[in-house]
Amino acid sequence: MDHSPCFAAMCVLVLLLGLRIEVGICQHYYHLRPVPSDNLPLVDLIEHPDPVFDPKERDINETELRSLLGSNFDPHYMSVSPPDDRYAAKDELSDQDPLLRQKPTGAMPRDIKTMEFFDMLHGKKQKPSKKLKRKLQLWLWSYTLCPVVYSWNDLGNRFWPRYVKAGSCYSKRSCSVPEGMVCKPAKTAHFTILRWRCFQRKGAQECNWIPVQYPVISECKCSCSN
Numbered sequence: 528m529d530h531s532p533c534f535a536a537m538c539v540l541v542l543l544l545g546l547r548i549e550v551g552i553c554q555h556y557y558h559l560r561p562v563p564s565d566n567l568p569l570v571d572l573i574e575h576p577d578p579v580f581d582p583k584e585r586d587i588n589e590t591e592l593r594s595l596l597g598s599n600f601d602p603h604y605m606s607v608s609p610p611d612d613r614y615a616a617k618d619e620l621s622d623q624d625p626l627l628r629q630k631p632t633g634a635m636p637r638d639i640k641t642m643e644f645f646d647m648l649h650g651k652k653q654k655p656s657k658k659l660k661r662k663l664q665l666w667l668w669s670y671t672l673c674p675v676v677y678s679w680n681d682l683g684n685r686f687w688p689r690y691v692k693a694g695s696c697y698s699k700r701s702c703s704v705p706e707g708m709v710c711k712p713a714k715t716a717h718f719t720i721l722r723w724r725c726f727q728r729k730g731a732q733e734c735n736w737i738p739v740q741y742p743v744i745s746e747c748k749c750s751c752s753n
Contacts, residue, residue: 671702676697701752
């Protein structure tokens with residue numbers, strides 16, 4: 528553990544920052560990390576278990592299906608066969624904190640940029656050096672960051688492509704100081720994929736592939752846990 532004066536000063540600054548924020552009042556953070564929209568989180572797909580509704584081998588012709596999907600096929604987010612890295616994101620997520628893997632990009636949030644910090648390490652209130660303030664700002668920015676963590680989802684044989692890379696929000700720790708808020712879905716995007724659809728017509732069952740919009744999480748925000 529680092530016991531240097533700089534590390535100790537940072538701990539005191541974080542403590543003072545926490546004391547300035549009333550615990551439990553999540554509204555304080557809303558202007559820093561907006562709450563998710565009302566149509567989230569996304570619901571899981573529920574499929575009828577009867578295999579009679581499954582496509583047969585002759586129905587899964589990759590050449591025909593790729594032609595039917597056309598330019599909507601995105602190899603970065605879709606895969607016909609099991610991707611080699613389909614477990615990598617989940618394993619990495621379970622072992623590491625995104626704070627250690629991802630650094631903030633773009634413009635620093637105004638609330639963090641204009642936030643006042645004070646050093647009480649030597650018994651009197653004084654502002655920290657520019658270098659220490661910058662270091663603390665970057666740490667706070669990284670800590671409240673809510674990156675989208677992507678992993679491959681197996682949608683089953685009634686969808687083509689069967690494997691889709693979907694996003695999720697990291698939830699192993701709080702994203703606020705003091706603790707109490709967590710990363711939650713804030714925005715969604717849609718991929719166009721094919722779905723095997725069966726219906727009754729004149730007493731007989733007919734099935735075919737139809738294009739559908741599949742929603743995935745595209746942005747996460749730090750918001751209240753309840």
